[in-house]
Amino acid sequence: MQKIYLDTRKLDASCRASYGLTEEIMMENAAMSLEMAIRNPTPPCTERRKAQKILILCGGGNNGADGYTLSRKLRFDYDVSIIQFFEPKSQLCKLQADRAEKCGVRFVKREDLSFYDLRFTDIIVDCVFGSGFHDELDEKTRGTLGDMNACECFKIACDVPTGLHEDGTVAEGAFVADLTVTMGALKTCLFSDMAKDFVGQVRCAELGVNRRLYENSTNSNLVKGMLLEESDLFLPHRAVYNVNKGSFGHVAVVSGEKQGAAAIAGSAALRFGAGLVTLVHKNSSKKGLDIFPELMVSSEIPEKTNVIAFGMGLGRKDEAAQIYFDYILEHGNIKCVIDADACHAQGLKNFLEKKEKGVVLTPHPKEFQAMLKNCDLGEYSVEECVLNRMEFAEKFCRKFPKKTLVLKGANLIIAHFDGFKFKLFVNPFGQPCLAKAGSGDVLSGLIAALLAQHRKTLDAAISASLAHALASRKIKCDYAMTPYDLILATGQLEEFEAKN
Known part of the structure; x- marks a missing residue:
C-alpha cells in the first residue's frame, strides 16, 4: 500500500526544513525522474518506436521550471524543444529557463508551432501547471493542448496533468497523459473517477531523499488514504x-x-x-x-x-x-x-x-x-x-x-x-x-x-x-x-x- 495525500506542499516545506534541502535541489531531482521515464521507458511507452523528438510544454511557475531543467538534461541525446506557454515568472523558472537557453535548447512560442513540430514528435512532456491548479483553461491553452492530445505520441505529465484540479475535477481541454510522474508523494486528485482518463499510469518521484524520509518529515498526519497495490x-x-x-x-x-x-x-x-x-x-x-x-x-x-x-x-x-x-x-x-x-x-x-x-x-x-x-x-x-x-x-x-x-x-x-x-x-x-x-x-x-x-x-x-x-x-x-x-x-x- 502507498500513502495518498490531499496536499503535498506542507510535506515539501517540512522536507526542506528537516533535511536541509532547497527548492532547487528538489527541482533537479524532479527533472531527473522525468528524465529516467524517458531514458528508461516502461510499457506502454516501450511499445512505441525509440524516442527522438521531444516537446516540453512549460508554464511560468515552478512546474515550468521542472520542464526547463529536464530540457538541458536531455540536450544532445534527443531533439528537444521547449514550447513556452507563458513567460517565466517565478525566480526558479527564470533561472532554469536561462540555463536551458545557454545549453542551446530550442525555444518555440505556441503560435509558432509548426506541422513538423507536432507530426514527428515522439514524446510530449506537460510542465504547464502543477498541483494546486484551480482555474479554468483559457481558450488559447485549450486549443494548444487539444493539438497535443491529438498527437499520436507518448505523453508524460509532470506532477499532475494540466487542467486537473486539486479536488479531482477536470477542466475543459485538460492534457491527457499516458504517464504521470507525480512529485514527492501521491495526491488524491490523481485517483478521482474523473482523473482516471487523464493521468494514465502514475509513478511517484523522489525529490532528493528517500520517499519514506520525505513522507516522515513532519509529525502532522497529512495522509488522506492508502493506494492498494497488487501485492x-x-x-x-x-x-x-x-x-x-x-x-x-x-x-x-x-x-x-x-x-x-x-x-x-x-x-x-x-x-x-x-x-x-x-x-x-x-x-x-x-x-x-x-x-x-x-x-x-x-x-x-x-x-x-x-x-x-x-x-x-x-x-x-x-x-x-x-x-x-x-x-x-x-x-x-x-x-x-x-x-x-x-x-x-x-x-x-x-x-x-x-x-x-x-x-x-x-x-x-x-x-x-x-x-x-x-x-x-x-x-x-x-x-x-x-x-x-x-x-x-x-x-x-x-x-x-x-x-x-x-x-x-x-x-x-x-x-x-x-x-x-x-x-x-x-x-x-x-x-x-x-x-x-x-x-x-x-x-x-x-x-x-x-x-x-x-x-x-x-x-x-x-x-x-x-x-x-x-x-x-x-x-x-x-x-x-x-x-x-x-x-x-x-x-x-x-x-x-x-x-x-
Whole structure:
C-alpha cells in the first residue's frame, strides 16, 4: 500500500526544513525522474518506436521550471524543444529557463508551432501547471493542448496533468497523459473517477531523499488514504487437509425480482471459496433458480448460514429488505453484504444503528446517494456523491462505526471507521469492461465468500475488490465480457499472488 495525500506542499516545506534541502535541489531531482521515464521507458511507452523528438510544454511557475531543467538534461541525446506557454515568472523558472537557453535548447512560442513540430514528435512532456491548479483553461491553452492530445505520441505529465484540479475535477481541454510522474508523494486528485482518463499510469518521484524520509518529515498526519497495490491481494487458499465444505462457510444469497443477479453473486461466492451457497427465494420452486446445479435453492435461510448477501435484484419494496434486516439482527453472528436495492431501503438506518459489526455495503453512486438521504446524512446529487466521495465516505463511516463501505467507481473506494481511526483505501485497477450489468453482483459474491471464510469485513472488502479488478485485467476484449467470464478469471490470479 502507498500513502495518498490531499496536499503535498506542507510535506515539501517540512522536507526542506528537516533535511536541509532547497527548492532547487528538489527541482533537479524532479527533472531527473522525468528524465529516467524517458531514458528508461516502461510499457506502454516501450511499445512505441525509440524516442527522438521531444516537446516540453512549460508554464511560468515552478512546474515550468521542472520542464526547463529536464530540457538541458536531455540536450544532445534527443531533439528537444521547449514550447513556452507563458513567460517565466517565478525566480526558479527564470533561472532554469536561462540555463536551458545557454545549453542551446530550442525555444518555440505556441503560435509558432509548426506541422513538423507536432507530426514527428515522439514524446510530449506537460510542465504547464502543477498541483494546486484551480482555474479554468483559457481558450488559447485549450486549443494548444487539444493539438497535443491529438498527437499520436507518448505523453508524460509532470506532477499532475494540466487542467486537473486539486479536488479531482477536470477542466475543459485538460492534457491527457499516458504517464504521470507525480512529485514527492501521491495526491488524491490523481485517483478521482474523473482523473482516471487523464493521468494514465502514475509513478511517484523522489525529490532528493528517500520517499519514506520525505513522507516522515513532519509529525502532522497529512495522509488522506492508502493506494492498494497488487501485492495486497490475499487469495483464499486452503492450507489444511482435514476439512469439509462446512469449514469454509455457508453463504445465503437472497433472490428477488431479478433472480439472475442473485445467481451471479452466488456463483461468484462459490468460485471464490465459500463451502456452500444457497439461493434463497420465498418460492423455492420459482422457475429459473434450478438451472444452476452447483447452487442450492431454498425458501428459507439455511440453519448454518454465516453470511447473507442481499439487495442484488431484490426489488425496491421496503418490506423485502426488512425481512432480512430483522433476520440478521435476530441472528447476531451472521455477517452480511448489502447491495443494490437494499441500499434504498428505509429501514437501513435503523439496521445499521443496531447491527454492531459484520456489515459490508457496496453501493454505486446513485445507491450511495439514497443511503446518505435515508440515513439522515444529507441530500446530494449523484454528481456531488462522486465528486465528494472520500469526504462522504468518512461522514458515513463515522456515523456507523465498524461498518465497511465499498464505493464503486472508476477507482473503487473502501472506507472503515473502527471507533478510533478512519481508514480509506483506493483500488485503481478496475478496467472499462466492468461497466456492465452483473459486475457488481460478482463483487458482492466475492466479498460474501471471504466473510464466510472468516475474514474481517475490511480485509474481505480489500481482497475481494482486488480480485475483482485484477480479474478484469485478464479480459482480452473490453466490450465482450460477461459476469461469468469475470467469475472464471478470479480463479486465474496466481501471477499476482506470487508477488506477495
